[in-house]
Amino acid sequence: MRTRRLRSLSALAGAWLALATCAPTEEGSRLAAVTENLSAAPIMQPHDLPVVTLTDQNGEPFELRAEARGKVTLLYFGYTHCPDICPITMASTARALSRLEPEEREQVLPVFVTLDPARDSPERMGEWLAGMDSTFVGLTGTQEEVDDAVEQLGYVLPQQERPDSGWYEVAHPSMLFVFTPELLGRFGYHEGDATPDAIAADLRTLLDFDW
């Protein structure tokens, strides 16, 4: 009995090994072909989409992973008082999405998460995003909640003073992340690479791929 169990375990292990050696190779080559055609940089160790439920610009709870499943998610962390990188990234994303066909657009989830929730209320997020694309999702929460979201991607946020009035610094990732439909962050745009042309072309490639 024990021997039989060992044998079946061994057979299972063999089958797993065969899958492990063949499947990733095939998937890897398909992925490599996709990656070659993208302007976005590949992230060699894809990370999971953060497990968070934040508040959208309508004041409604937004469970990120549930909403993103099956879609290509463009995720950016910033703040609405950001002078250039944040509006440039989001406006470039908006222009890219405007070039997609409606059925393509439906499969893309653009999300902006503020790291400055003290100033970025849901209303403020809604007004700011409306300047780019009112269909974008803008998420806020407590400072701990939004910090947790970005820390789940491996970032270490600095201790930051946030006085009630006056200027203060908000550190945020410079990258626009691309999560594929199985909720893995496989690609990202460096600051200067997130142009409307690059994002639109990449989205078409990613939406054509069988994830």
Place this chain on the structure above:
Amino acid sequence: MSGRLVGPPAFRHGLRIAVACTCLAAACGPDGEGAADRGSGPSDEAPAGITVSDAFVLDPLGSDRIGLYGTLVNHGSAPDTLVAVTSPAARDASLHEMAREEGLVRMRPLDGIELPPGDPVHLAPGGLHGMLESLVRQPVTGDSIEVTFELATAPDVTLAVPVRHPADARDP
């Protein structure tokens, strides 16, 4: 960890305005719209003081603050300093730099921006920049607004700068 894998990006200074608006401090008075397009014109004299070219601001798209950019050249023989930017379109303004570390970017206020003789200093999205805050009106893409670059030594430079859509900030 994405920060480690992708590293801090080397930002491209993408100032590629087709229409240069090189205005000498002496040539560009605070006469509002059109000054940016006039240019310095042909001149046999070497430029003096500080020149500002390719300046623009971003369309605020509803925000209460916008970035101000351009290329400053100190034509003098001694260092100078950009000490402030101002505009009738904004109640407040400041100078900043962007610092990058471990994949994070953070904006820091500056008291001034050094302008060494001869070397162009680029104010660009993601780098050194001016910020116009508490806008008194919302300029839109295609408008121009008057701005003044205040220098420690050289005469201030006032000119009208175009308002550019953020999506065109890097690839106009």
